[in-house]
Amino acid sequence: MLGDSLSEGVGDRVDGAWRGWAPLLADGLAAEGRRTAFLNLAVSGALSGDVANRQAPRALAFRPHLASVVVGVNDTLRRTFDIELLARRLDGVLADLHEAGAVLLTACLPDAGRMLGLPPPLARPLARRQRSVNAVVHALSARYGAVHLHLADDTWTEDRALWSADRLHPGERGHRAVAEGFHRLLADRGLADGAAPAREPLQPPPTRAEALLRLATAGTGWLLRRSHDLLPQLLLLAGAELRHWADGTGPAPLDARAEDALAAALAATMGR
Template sequence: MEMNANYTSFVAVGDSFTEGMSDLQPDGSYRGWADLLAGRMAARTEGFRYANLAVRGKLIGQIVDEQVDVAASMRADVVTLVGGLNDTLRPRCDMGRVRGLLEEAVGKLTPSCRQLVLMRSPGRNGPVMERFRPRMEELFGYVDELAARHGALVVDLYGADVLGDQRMWDVDRLHLTAEGHRRVAEAVWQTLGHDAEEDWRALLPSAVRPGWAARRVGDLRFARQYLGPWIGRRLTGRSSGDGRPAKRPELLPYVDPRS
């Protein structure tokens, strides 16, 4: 890895995590860690270019079919690939197929960029996490293996206790808050060899846990607004990303909208 390298371009590949859900902006769009990272990289390099091909709900097979070849053709300095977690959350998941598709993606992306970055994705502490933890850890073990073989960097978000804190997650319990995305951007920034601006692993202050009644109300609201529709899409073979275009499909100069 080139420490403090002057990267001139960045392409992000993945699903809702990379699209930026749920770092919601006033105009109804999502920002997220990849946009935040691009803004920081652009501040260092004139003419910096950025593309974000991520689309919510995508499985690893769809990411390979729809995003990987496009990303490879862009020949960016940095490519991030985060995928496979949606597969592990399905009732039936062929982990052998997931591993094969990840290997295909990494094999195509590695020679097309200066630095490939993979991630061990975070998970919200709770019963759902415990149910799927074995699959997730199998996935992350393979991510580590691929990184070692191909010279990719790995950002270990899964190992950061703070990102398991329920306060870092939106009410849908699937996507990080703005603060969570900000910390992920810092984690990737540091992994790329840049000087730390903060301790992204720092724990949140202690808080009083909501009472039983408040937790049950929250559980019911979650089930009605998010869990039910999510199950419905699974049963009918639909996805929240069906028909949705890539967030930023072309590798173009990036201007931070906050500047």
């Protein structure tokens, strides 16, 4: 498993450690009585560059039959966001794993601004970036025949029961839903012989106090880690949003600029 905190399992704590959807899915791949070798390389905060430069070489050495590559949200939270660079990195990782014989698992993801409920001037730039990332993921998933799970749909983003207190990561119910979704798609291809992961949580739900503590600690930690990098850039982007609304042009020029950058990114990768 390659990626960031989503694949690391953040939000689904079992016996003092993160579990998440990946081991739940792994348990349902092989028929009863058989074991599945499993390697999770995902690390919280990972960027596409981390996946390409650090995780992918280890994954290739493992020679997996299945490989999930789910990354991109952290890239959208950086002032250095570059959709063409992300597309090239992701294309390289998927191409290498595909050539090595791995069946690929990918997912499109909701944008952080929507999940955190940020005000529109702050949320729109992040949404624009995540739409571009998802478009790249969709195109590359089709190119390499990946098993693709749509996690940006309203059914996922609007069901609060799927998400942990920090609103950035799934809770146990959400991770189980991700595992079940991938299992269903793999079973349709004849690639999952075991039982589907249970959808209902087995761990007791966090108390209100525990949820508030996680929200305070995780939310504050996230803000501190991002404030020196993302916040100044995000404020500049929000200022651009407000200026366009003030002069009557609205988001159209910014949307067009993002579409042009996306088109260039897709041309650079899909045209090779």
